[in-house]
Amino acid sequence: MTHDPRTALLRAALDAAERGWYVFPLRPGTKRPALHGEASCPGTAPCAAGHRKWEQRATTDPELIRATWSRAPYNVGIATGPSRLVVVDLDMPKDDKGSADAPCGATTFAALCERAGHPVPATYRTRTASGGEHLYFTAPTGVRLTNTAGTIGALVDTRAWGGYVVAAGSITPAGAYELLCGPVSASLPLWLLSIMRPAPKPVQAHSGPVAVQSRRYADVALDSETRNVARAQVGEREAKLFRAGRALGRFVAWGDLPRHGVEQALQEAGERAGLTAAECRSTIRSALNWSIAHNQRGRNAA
Template sequence: MAAERGYPVIPLTRAKLPALRSPHRGHPEVPPCHGGCGRLGHGVHDAGTDPFTIRRMFAAAPWATGYGIACGLPPHHLIGLDLDTKNGADGLTALLFLAEAHDFPVPPTIMVRTPSGGRHVWFTGPPSPPVPNSVGRLAPGIDVRGAGGYLVGPGSLTTHGRYVLAPNAPARPAPAPSALLTLLTDPLLAPLTPTRRASPQHTGAGYEPPPGVPPQPAAALVRFVRSSPVGQRNARLFWAACRAYEDGLGPELAARLTEAACHTGLPEHEARATIASASRRHHEQPC
């Protein structure tokens, strides 16, 4: 059980929401109560590892079909990266690009497969500074679960299916690479994200990066393609070409991206076709 391994949990509904309603519903307290009243129903603030508390929560919510794991709490100070695959986003490719651009490894760690085909990647972090929650700030397709957030635990059953632990997962999550921690915690540091927009279902409008966020460096995109392993060559090239066209660098970088793809063993005609596809996709709708 997750709680036995030190992960604070709460019961969740099929909609992935906390299963217990707030005891202050209709009568909100000012400042908001985070559980000091002693009653249940404070969402992630109720999360714990104590067996009695857990039994009490689940007994009060027999309709719960899953559980959430609170992030940012001791002893693990869990950080979750929710890698999405919806609305044209590719969270896994975006994470690999960030790792390439900022020169940090993505270590073997716990991964949970989501019903939609995405993945939750677990890391541990230091007690401080706290990692904030965010949607699409790091890159389109990457949502961050930090202090005050939670991840749906493996084995949970939701409306869209069950969350499943990826095979061959290590017993414990790996520590987050220091360069990744810096991206997650420094609000003034510009992550290498597309400047056009974030995930539309969360923003509802065109995404504008914070002042000073530069376009993705051409050299980082070229390196990302040049380091593609077999099986990811076309996918990485298409993703990088989309990012280049979003930054207005598509025509300028086409030859360099083609050369980088050929370096990996991709035939030149196939590389050119992939870049042309990214160009058409960009003009029809943003990648």
């Protein structure tokens, strides 16, 4: 009997939707959304009233899911915000610059739980393609949490509004995303919520329309920079990746783009151009760190 990856991925999407989690297609074999960006939006349904991003287009409608996954073996993305999820991403140390000796995210998280006086929560859990883990929690009501990167601990990130995770059953060249523990997602622990709760934002000088325009410009810049990197030729790939990281880092510093989203997009573009995963990670991290540090005073000071 022949294994049909499209059927298996459709089942993974439907399983997530049955839990009330909003799903959308990822490009086959990757972690990147399969939906068009704003720069290439045709302005037709479902974008007839304006461009709709992956977070807005994620769905639990089984008929729409069947229609989408009948076209290609898409991997499955779960939009954490609409799904009322907070997913803790416990990553593995990277193999570049000797960081492979560092504790993994799971070890760091277990130590944080012990320090808080609680065991590691029993909840829905998956293994990522890199060997890390995703812990799914139900988001608290009345609080709109966003993504974090390194706030909780080294190699411990979170995905909430503005973020997504790759669902169990999805497959990438690095490996598969697998279900480890399948009960319902537990409520987000209060001690973890206290760490994640965003600090009050300062009053912004920009009006609503200007802020929206800035975010749209950031999305266009992300599409353009990743496209340039992916098309880079031998001898210019690393330089183009570094310049793209510097250009996009300012939007991270200004709050227009999430860092993990920029890192993920540039990583895939760099690997598509022919760079190794380690080369991409090192270059992206260096470029973003420099750009964010030099743009923290705000866009008016840039």
